[in-house]
Amino acid sequence: MELKDLFLTPLYLGLFYGLAFALRKRFTNALTRKYFIPALSVKFLGAIGLGLIYQFYYSGGDTFNYFNHVKTVYGAFTDSLTVGLKLLLSHGEYDPETNRYAVMMEWYRAPTEFFVIKVASFFALFCFNTYTVIGLCFALFSFTGMWAMYLTFIRIFPLAYKKLAIAVFFLPSVFFWGSGLGKDSLCMGALGWVFYGFYHAIIRPRNMATALSMGILGAYIIASVKIYILLSFLPPALFWVFNEYNQKIKSSALRLILKPLFIGLGIVVGALGASSLTAGDEKYDIEKIGERSKINNYYLTQQVASGSAYNIGEFDGSASSIVKVAPQAIVVSLFRPFLFEARNPVMLLSALEATLFIYLTVSLFYKTGILKSFKLIGGEPILSFCFIFSIIFAIGVGVNSGNFGTLVRYKIPLMPFYLGALYIMQFKARAPKRVVSRRPVQVNNARKLGRLAVTE
Template identity: 30%
Template sequence: MHESLAEYYDLRLGLYDTCLAIIFFAIIYIFAFHFKKSKISKNPEYKYFILGLTMKVIGGFSFATLTVYYWKGGDTLSYYKAATDLSNVLISNPIRGIELLFTSIKDFDVTRDHFHPYAVDFINDKDVLLLVKITSLLNIIGLYSYGTTTVLFASISFVGLWMAYSNLCKIYPKFSKHLLIGFFMTPSIIFWSSGVLKDTITMSCIGWVMYSFSNILFFKHKVIISILLVIISSIIIFILKPYILYILIPCMLIWTQSHLKNLIKGSFIRIVLVPIIIVLFLSLTTLIIRDISAAAGKYDLNKVETTLEGFRSWHGYLAKTQDQSGYTLSSTDFSPLGMIRMLPEVLNVTFFRPYLSEIRNMPTLIGAFESVILLLFTLYLILTRRGGFFKLIFYNKDIRFMMIFAISFGFIVGISSYNFGALSRYKMPAQMFLILALTLIHKLTPNKHFIKK
């Protein structure tokens, strides 16, 4: 192997990439404009459709630029380089290429397919392989341009999140402008969920799951399609980041249970049926999580301490050797009581750090400013709403679902990241739901919204 890793990662966003990306975005923009025009009369939130798409594409291209010229490597370029090799096979030998697209990681052998040795070493697990397959197809559509492939990734992420945003706006039509912040106006979220990354796809899938559940629960339409979307999105999340499902599925079932409970009229019937519903949903959640865990490989719940220790060691190493901002926790006791003790410190790390004094690189700077704003906004709501802050969380099922997800997922990523660069990516789902929950708490009037909505 004569080529160094630096030479392998040597990629430029030249005139071809930039111009082609602009052309692709213009084409997508034209379709988006006409789609918005067809929807806006019945869906007022579509006045923000182009803005949301634009923010995602800007985030994606910003990420691509930093990847090429600042980091000069990393997982993103590894995905793209390996995907380019697969794209070449698909073009030169379509039958073999299609065969590889449907090959599992266990049987994925490309020694005779002119894959670069670095790519062969990189494709070492099913999550990597799936993203390489997705990227290879988008790379062909994008005419072998890293810039256009990024635009397509950003657009895919946008569509899933937009569907969730649109349905949430139908539940809270007066707050469409404010809900936009959590989905499309938080810098770190649009930055880390718009490039060639697993996070881009998983965030889109989370959006589709939320959209589908709200279709079934609130709007009672497109039920069959929504069930299929939940299944497909869950499978993709399971392959790419199965630990997301450990929190997402129970929270979605809690959301469902809360909705069903509110549909039950009559005190006696409620007293009899509600405990039965809760027991059924707890049993269903346990069975689902057990089955997911059994097939999750390194993310098996029985291996959680080993996996977390591996994450902690690796991210700690990066913090020491690659000038990444690291952090430590005062305790790593994973017993139930130990985790309860750790909760305040871990949530502080996840949502309110890095502090401005902990900045060591440009990406961390964005996260630090966001953390300060989020901390001040949270304190403002607690101090001004007082008891109303917690009453809204308790009584409003949508806020309750978002808060449970944000706290649970925020805890998991907080105890596993150990550097703020990784944490910025991992915490995106929790951060999004926390911002959405705080936005609703801010906009809803407590005295009128202690409704079991």
């Protein structure tokens, strides 16, 4: 960070807040209005905090490596607009005019990292290449997707709008690691757009053009940065579609007969979609993903672990070995680090969140009953989607990480969905006596909330 950060950051914060207050009425209602500015504020806090932590606690990191590359691209623009545009639109190819800048960038031929650099360089053009302001721009982008995610959740289940706000916006790991200059900010925002676009274009069609545009753009960004998020999203999303159509069948007997068929189709189509998405990809080709998982886990455990490594068991990269360690990977992603495993403030924060997940999961399944809980999950498409996505994603990041330092960042896409599903289950699993005793109020309130949940 430089001296100009101190002068320009307050100026741009005022500009962004002015824009937010001007647009709040357009994108909120009586239910959601009070969360709009606080949710944006924690994103800005996360972006600034991320830079400060990396500068004064870690003494460097990827966020500053990105910024050093942005300086090079920005320098190209100051020298020549044409050369700057060529560099911004390049895909790692050789060009005589841009070569003297390209050789200065280690990540010029790294597609995912260079995509982040391109986005950051675009923002840099409007803020005099100021690190903190670029971070605020990433936070603002991430917020737009997270807000779209929140609107989608409360359209599905408006009664839980208060707790869903906690799940989407106010988990410390999510707003800290999901803000600022880095991959995770782009992915969290794009994932929210994909979720919004999928629901409003396919499940409950509304504003189709907007929904499709947001969904496609979000999918493109995720595919450009972390395609494995799409790989985890696709199977449960397709299962959700089949589940919706299955529920529209009036005959319960026919519905019961056809449900396994829908499940099988979802698995097959999801697998085919995942294969086509990653075909030929060096990192995520389905045929290579097991081997890559083994290499990543070994590297992160043996080479960069600083007292925060974990072990989920031996695996050789084969599909069968990944299935074998899948239960441990799920536990480590959702419920660890435990409080006694925390070795630094960042791990302690993650441990507190994991403890919350443990408490809510155990108490919910205990009070509701295991069989009733699974029946509830199977009968509610949004719950099925959230839990399947969370489990698939938990296996992926749990196997690939190897230490809690990286896991805390890798797992943030699943956290709003898992916690959101737990909160929805809390409302769904309320004792019948409570519902009956308050029936007039509950019904009227539900109708009112249902109307208010639609803000578009």
